[in-house]
Amino acid sequence: MSSSKITTGLLDFIAASPTPFHAALSLRSLLVTAGFTELDELERWDLTLGGRYFVVRGGSSILAFVKGQGEPQETGIRIIGAHTDSPCLKVKPVPEINVKGYWQLGIEVYGGALLNPWFDRDLSIAGKVSYLTKSGGLKAALIDFKKPVACIPSLAIHLDREANQNRSVNPQTDMNAVVYQADDNVSFRSLLLSMLEDADAEEVLDYNLSFYDTQSPAVIGLKDEFIASARLDNLLSCYLGLQALINASDEHTSVLICNDHEEVGSNTDVGAQGPLLDEVIDRLLPSGEQRQMALRRSLMFSVDNAHGVHPNYVKKHDDKHGPLLNCGPVVKFDANQSYATSSSTSALVRWLAKATEDRAEIPLQTYVTRADMRCGSTIGPLTAAGVGVTTVDIGVPTFAMHSVRELAGERDLSLMQELLVRFLSRASLPVASKL
Structure with a gap:
């Protein structure tokens, strides 16, 4: 796949x-288009050699494999x-707030979000809604308002002259989103009901x-060298991993495997x-x-x-380990094993990146805090310990990680894509646990 095609595909x-629900749905659609067959965890699996399959769990995690x-x-x-x-910012279970005729939604912070960049943005709302049907059934559907429906306005500097020196953010009191102006009280759940397409x-x-x-x-960039987007961490890796598979x-x-809940510790079903990865391996190897x-x-x-080395904050990085x-x-x-990389798995990655007769060398960088x-942490050590598989942690360097909008290098997409393709396509690999 060409560099421009990878970039366009990622942005789309x-x-x-x-x-995460929409991400799993998008991945599912791409897999179906590529000829993968969806499996049902409630049924027995009849797998064939060379077959391509996937399974979705909870609507937000997805595992695909080639047998x-x-x-x-x-x-x-x-x-x-x-x-x-x-x-991100989540909508609270009972979110309605009405102050001075401004109808707001209370928020809850999900994961280690940078809060300040969320102010003064054109925000929309998306996710999963579970509902009762007129016939007494229970269903769920994904919704997406798509258009901007909310904003979290900053307090003007005239009312907080010290804002540029020492303003802190209290998410409970400072970040309720303004969505509506009216004297009447509106039920958020009634609003959601009107959005459902199910009569x-x-x-x-x-x-x-x-x-x-x-x-x-x-x-963006004078030479189109950067990718600016929300959720680069970690939809970028999901997409490149999918293309490699x-x-x-x-x-x-x-x-x-693309799991949900990494940003909050991964301790969910x-x-x-x-057990998703473990249970699929059990089906493959009883x-x-x-x-x-x-x-x-x-x-x-x-x-x-x-973490790419930030030009305005160079001293936040080790002098020898600042990825560009x-x-x-x-x-x-x-x-301390917050990343699962060992000298053995690192050596194997460097071996894969070496030039061959028909492939150029892939430049690699090293990060240590x-x-x-x-x-930070990743799913690497959790999976290594839980499943017992030797693991290496790798990634594309990024600015503004966990911000509402992050920045990555456009060239790094094709370089990471090539590394993942080599990993999955090389006829044989050294046994990392023996290195």
């Missing part, structure tokens, strides 16, 4: 995926892991809704600490001994964005 995917021609206990399983969720819908029972910035993803060889079994042999030969790429945008994928290290700071 992010624009169509304002929430290889070779026996997994001999060829291992190659796994790419990413996550569908991003830090049989009678009552909204509950919802999982997020605010999102309506500004479209864009290629679509182009994967069927000689060996390959898996893409659809998160990386949940024998305990075969499973153990396969996992010892397997490798996982935990793909999640890395557009200079290649980043191998992430942490001595300053010794006096702590790094």
